[in-house]
Amino acid sequence: MTQDEMKQRVAEAALEYVEAGTIIGVGTGSTANKFIDALAGIKDSIRGTVASSEATAERLRGHGIPVLDLNDALAEVERLSVYVDGADEFDPGRNLTKGGGGALTREKITAAASRRFVCIVDETKRVEHLGGFPLPIEVIPMARELVAAKARGLGGEPALREGFTTDNGNIILDVHGLVIRDPLALEDELNSVPGVVTNGIFAHQKADIILMGTASGVERL
Numbered sequence: 001m002t003q004d005e006m007k008q009r010v011a012e013a014a015l016e017y018v019e020a021g022t023i024i025g026v027g028t029g030s031t032a033n034k035f036i037d038a039l040a041g042i043k044d045s046i047r048g049t050v051a052s053s054e055a056t057a058e059r060l061r062g063h064g065i066p067v068l069d070l071n072d073a074l075a076e077v078e079r080l081s082v083y084v085d086g087a088d089e090f091d092p093g094r095n096l097t098k099g100g101g102g103a104l105t106r107e108k109i110t111a112a113a114s115r116r117f118v119c120i121v122d123e124t125k126r127v128e129h130l131g132g133f134p135l136p137i138e139v140i141p142m143a144r145e146l147v148a149a150k151a152r153g154l155g156g157e158p159a160l161r162e163g164f165t166t167d168n169g170n171i172i173l174d175v176h177g178l179v180i181r182d183p184l185a186l187e188d189e190l191n192s193v194p195g196v197v198t199n200g201i202f203a204h205q206k207a208d209i210i211l212m213g214t215a216s217g218v219e220r221l
Contacts, residue, residue: 006122006213007086011035013211013218017118019081020045023073025110026060027085028053028103031120035084036060048073050080052110053103054167070113083114087121087207088133088200094119094207094221095183099136099200102166108198111205119207123214130180134159136200137173138166143195144173150193151175154186170197 001009011034018024018039026036026049036056039049040063048066050073051057057067073080085107089097096119098104111117135156139147144160151158156175164172180186183203190199210221 001215003122003124006215007031007034007120009218010120010122010211010213012038014084014118014120015039015042017082017084017116017209018042018046021047022081023047023050023068023077025050025080025083025114026052026056027083027107027110028056029086029101031086031122032056032084033059035120036063036065039063039065050110050113052085052107053101056103070110074113080110080114081116083111083117084120085111085117087119087125087202089125089127089130090119090121090207090210091127091130091183093183094210095130096202096207097130097133097135097180097200098202099138099172100133102136102161102164102172104136104200105138105166105168105198108202108205111202116208117205119210121210121212123212126212130183130201131178134174134176135178135180136161137175137190138168138170138197138199139173140195140197141171143193144171147173147193147195150190154178168197
């Protein structure tokens with residue numbers, strides 16, 4: 001089974017967690033796109049969606065799936081019923097690294113606004129420790145060198161994501177070479193640096209359920 005086929009299987013499996021009559025959060029990236037395509041088949045059963053990026057919103061609307069502003073959605077419901085998204089890495093504690101597509105801030109907000117976070121991945125994303133995938137940090141532009149210095153002090157090698165601006169109008173620093181043994185502590189430490197909007201460690205908003213595509217099928221973790 002190819003990696004693309006594994007992504008398709010987990011995307012379809014995630015439909016099980018979509019509750020009829022509710023508003024759901026939808027993530028960003030290649031696996032999330034497959035979930036959106038699968039969601040189109042049951043779009044009439046839900047009240048609407050909240051998108052974690054402009055790209056996701058465009059794909060949802062292309063399928064005729066209603067997209068709501070998060071503030072408007074939370075005026076109607078206490079929390080979104082579920083958030084479905086992929087990840088760049090996950091560890092045995094269901095902590096994640098996200099942000100390869102640059103939507104980490106809106107992804108983290110949408111996850112925090114949801115009752116349950118279902119993460120859909122293929123087996124190549126499983127790691128013992130986070131850090132093999134460069135850690136994205138969304139940064140207000142004037143703080144670029146301040147944040148880069150902090151990353152170097154932690155043993156990482158920050159690189160500006162060239163030619164990229166987030167949906168929030170900020171830049172991304174991708175930090176290479178970190179071995180993240182305490183995701184929660186590092187998430188907090190990086191977020192405490194002035195100018196950091198957020199970083200791509202999802203330890204506070206870690207996955208409640210991981211659906212992992214393998215050569216033999218979908219595993220639920």
